[in-house]
Amino acid sequence: MGKCVGILALQGAFIEHIQHLEKCITENKYDLSVTTVKTPEELEICDALIIPGGESTSMSLIAQRTGMYPHLLKFVHDPSKAIWGTCAGLIYLSKELSNEKELVKPLNLLKVKVKRNAFGRQAQSFIKDCDFSSFIPDCTDFPTVFIRAPVIETILDPQEVLPLYTLDNGLIVAATQGKNILATSFHPELAENDSRFHDWFIKKFVLKQL
Numbered sequence: 001m002g003k004c005v006g007i008l009a010l011q012g013a014f015i016e017h018i019q020h021l022e023k024c025i026t027e028n029k030y031d032l033s034v035t036t037v038k039t040p041e042e043l044e045i046c047d048a049l050i051i052p053g054g055e056s057t058s059m060s061l062i063a064q065r066t067g068m069y070p071h072l073l074k075f076v077h078d079p080s081k082a083i084w085g086t087c088a089g090l091i092y093l094s095k096e097l098s099n100e101k102e103l104v105k106p107l108n109l110l111k112v113k114v115k116r117n118a119f120g121r122q123a124q125s126f127i128k129d130c131d132f133s134s135f136i137p138d139c140t141d142f143p144t145v146f147i148r149a150p151v152i153e154t155i156l157d158p159q160e161v162l163p164l165y166t167l168d169n170g171l172i173v174a175a176t177q178g179k180n181i182l183a184t185s186f187h188p189e190l191a192e193n194d195s196r197f198h199d200w201f202i203k204k205f206v207l208k209q210l
C-alpha cells in the first residue's frame, strides 16, 4: 500500500499544501495519498507530516487544547517519519525560540534556535526568486514567499542540522536535520502553479528516491 502524507490542519495554510501534493501525485503517478490531520486517528495512518505556515502561537494553543500535542510530539520524534515545517511550522518544530515564546510550547525536534518575525511585520513580507539548484535540479528561479517569516538564528547541533538555503545577508531560511526532517522559513505552498519544491520533498523525504 502506498504511503500517506498528512498535513496538520489545526490552523494555517494547509489547503495550499494539499493542492500542490495532489498535483505532484497526479502528474507523476506517485503511489501516495494525502490527508488533513486534526485527530490522533488521522495522524496514525500517516508516514509523513507537513506542519504548515500560519501562527505558531495559535497552532500551539490549539494542539494543547485539543489534546493533539502528545500525539504530535511522539510522531515527529519517530525517525521513520518524514517531517516538513513551513514558516510557523518551522517555529513549532524547533527546540528554542529567541523571542515571542511565551505562549508557544514547541515540539522540541529541530535542533535550532529560531527568531520569529525576523523580517518585521506583515507589511515587510516579500517574494524573491531564489536559486535552489544546489538541491533541486535546474530550479534556479523559485518564487519564494516570505510572510512574517522566522529565521534560524543558531544551529544548536551542527552535526545533525545542515543549512539548506541562506540568503545573501547570511540569514539561514531552510535547513535539514538527519535524512527525514526539513524546515523552511518561507512558503513553497504559496508559489502559484509551481510544485517543484513539493515534488522534491516527496522524492527526497517521503519516497527516499534521491
Ligand SMILES: NC(=O)CC[C@H](N)C(=O)O
Pocket: 052, 053, 054, 055, 056, 057, 086, 087, 088, 089, 091, 116, 117, 147, 148, 149, 150
Ligand atoms: N507565515 C507564517 O507562518 C508566519 C509565522 C508567524 N509569524 C509566527 O510567528 O508564527
